Amino acid sequence: xxxxxxxxxxxxxxxxxxxxxxxxxxxxxxxxxxxxxxxxxxxxxxxxxxxxxxxxxxxxxxxxx
Amino acid sequence: xxxxxxxxxxxxxxxxxxxxxxxxxxxxxxxxxxxxxxxxxxxxxxxxxxxxxxxxxxxxxxxxxxxxxxxxxxxxxxxxxxxxxxxxxxxxxxxxxxxxxxxxxxxxxxxxxxxxxxxxxxxxxxxxxxxxxxxxxxxxxxxxxxxxxxxxxxxxxxxxxxxxxxxxxxxxxxxxxxxxxxxxxxxxxxxxxxxxxxxxxxxxxxxxxxxxxxxxxxxxxxxxxxxxxxxxxxxxxxxxxxxxxxxxxxxxxxxxxxxxxxxxxxxxxxxxxxxxxxxxxxxxxxxxxxxxxxxxxxxxxxxxxxxxxxxxxxxxxxxxxxxxxxxxxxxxxxxxxxxxxxxxxxxxxxxxxxxxx
Numbered sequence: 548x549x550x551x552x553x554x555x556x557x558x559x560x561x562x563x564x565x566x567x568x569x570x571x572x573x574x575x576x577x578x579x580x581x582x583x584x585x586x587x588x589x590x591x592x593x594x595x596x597x598x599x600x601x602x603x604x605x606x607x608x609x610x611x612x
Numbered sequence: 613x614x615x616x617x618x619x620x621x622x623x624x625x626x627x628x629x630x631x632x633x634x635x636x637x638x639x640x641x642x643x644x645x646x647x648x649x650x651x652x653x654x655x656x657x658x659x660x661x662x663x664x665x666x667x668x669x670x671x672x673x674x675x676x677x678x679x680x681x682x683x684x685x686x687x688x689x690x691x692x693x694x695x696x697x698x699x700x701x702x703x704x705x706x707x708x709x710x711x712x713x714x715x716x717x718x719x720x721x722x723x724x725x726x727x728x729x730x731x732x733x734x735x736x737x738x739x740x741x742x743x744x745x746x747x748x749x750x751x752x753x754x755x756x757x758x759x760x761x762x763x764x765x766x767x768x769x770x771x772x773x774x775x776x777x778x779x780x781x782x783x784x785x786x787x788x789x790x791x792x793x794x795x796x797x798x799x800x801x802x803x804x805x806x807x808x809x810x811x812x813x814x815x816x817x818x819x820x821x822x823x824x825x826x827x828x829x830x831x832x833x834x835x836x837x838x839x840x841x842x843x844x845x846x847x848x849x850x851x852x853x854x855x856x857x858x859x860x861x862x863x864x865x866x867x868x869x870x871x872x873x874x875x876x877x878x879x880x881x882x883x884x885x886x887x888x889x890x891x892x893x894x895x896x897x898x899x900x901x902x903x904x905x906x907x908x909x910x911x912x913x914x915x916x917x918x919x920x921x922x923x924x925x926x927x928x929x930x931x932x933x934x935x936x937x938x939x940x941x942x943x944x945x946x947x948x949x950x951x952x953x954x955x956x957x958x959x960x961x962x963x964x965x966x967x968x969x
Contacts, residue, residue: 548736577774585619592765604774 561595568594568601575608576601617770629699633706637672644668662721669714674798676707677791678818685829687908691897694908701767704787708757708764715757718750745804752797759790769890777892795819836863847935847942850874853881853959856941861905863896866945871896872932874943875905875916881957882916883932883943889914889950890927918953 569587573580582590594601622630648664680703686693722731731750740746763784772780795815802811841849848864856862856876863886865871871886873896884905886896893909900906904913904922914921919929928951933944936957948954 548732551732551735580770580773581616582770583616583618586617586768586770589619589768590770592761593768593771596762596765597771600775 557598558595561598564598564602565591565594568598568605572601572605576604617768621769625695626699626702630702630706633703637676637706637710640672640675641668644671662717662724666714666717666721669710669717670798673707673711673714674794674815674818676703676710677787677794678822680704680707681787681791681822682825685825688829688894688897689825689832691908694897697909698911704760705764705767708760711757711760715753718753744800747800747804749797749800749804752793752800756790756794756797759786759793763787763790772891777890781892791819791822836865842945843937843942847937847944848872850941850943852939853936853941856881859900861896861898863894864943870945870947872943872945872947873905874932874934874941875900877903877916877956879959880916881934881936881941881959882954883934884914884916884919885930885932885947887929888912889921889929895929917956918951920951 569590573582573587573590645664645668648667649660680700683693683696683700683703687697719731722728734740734748735751735754737748740748741751763786766775766780766783775783798815799812802815843849848866850856850862850864853876856874858876858878861873861875863871863873871894872883873886873894874881874883875896877900884895886894888895888907888909890907890910890912893907893912895905895907895914898906898908900916901913903915905916906913912921912927913925914927914929919931921927930947930950931952931954932947933954934957935942936959941957941959
């Protein structure tokens with residue numbers, strides 16, 4: 548039960564982080580990448596799944612500026 | 613390639629591939645339900661219908677994953693299977709969607725009967741995890757679904773660039789874990805509910821086919837690695853110029869195991885690392901198309917003379933020096949930095965061997 552709740556919390560954070568990353572974060576982390584709106588939409592599930600890695604890279608990229 | 617990211621990089625071949633995939637899945641599920649309806653009377657029982665749907669999507673996902681894992685070794689054993697490899701990522705995403713429907717139908721089965729709490733108690737019953745006869749195989753199904761979701765969600769080329777190919781590839785090797793857990797999911801499910809030997813036999817046959825194909829492909833690659841000789845100064849002897857088909861390559865292995873693809877383009881010979889910069893695809897199994905070495909997996913292209921992708925793309929590969937000495941093509945096993953121009957070796961008298969169809 549604890550595992551299910553932990554998974555739900557992980558997913559909720561992912562759902563919150565993913566749109567912010569595809570709208571604002573990609574330009575910070577990969578400034579050379581150009582993406583269409585459709586591509587950004589396609590990245591939402593992956594961004595939600597990998598949010599700890601994404602936040603780490605995003606913070607690192609912010610710190611370098 | 614690397615210039616920008618679109619939602620889906622469809623072309624005519626990929627559209628045809630996807631259309632065949634969707635048609636195949638639709639036909640399989642329709643046939644499964646039609647045959648099941650005929651086999652399992654009475655057809656009017658709603659529980660039977662739901663059960664048929666669950667089994668149709670579940671077996672379809674298992675079959676699709678079995679095919680996906682077989683495509684790689686099959687393409688290494690026979691070039692005709694390369695066309696299946698070309699769009700394998702869409703195959704994987706569709707497999708996740710079919711598996712997700714199977715999962716949703718299972719959850720719906722519990723919810724529609726007001727048995728949601730039963731499902732939770734099945735999953736949370738820790739003592740049963742120590743018993744084969746009562747192991748909650750649904751948990752294994754959920755694990756498979758989560759892995760397939762992760763793979764499908766990160767299948768876009770952006771994630772390949774974001775994670776870098778080595779990490780992306782390592783992550784996507786989890787498909788083998790998913791398949792092993794899936795085999796256990798099905799085996800335990802069958803063991804606990806049915807006693808017919810048919811399904812265990814089919815399950816065992818599918819897992820055996822995947823395993824044997826990988827073993828044969830691996831054995832063949834080891835044979836390639838062992839079969840290379842070296843000249844006095846350490847260059848690898850590839851073979852006579854005529855032993856390399858025109859427009860294609862022979863793959864040789866350096867001492868550390870790194871594979872080098874030695875290509876022939878008419879009477880010119882050059883060598884690149886065998887690993888494509890995109891997904892580490894086997895470049896040496898590709899062909900020279902429009903003057904560029906073309907990866908058989910996703911069509912990434914590189915110039916033979918410097919390992920660079922043609923503009924506007926920016927990928928670069930390590931190059932190797934090639935020479936023709938005593939009538940034999942030889943390659944320097946030491947890689948040059950990616951994108952380094954190298955003079956191609958010429959053999960005006962080399963006999964052109966046409967590539968087999």
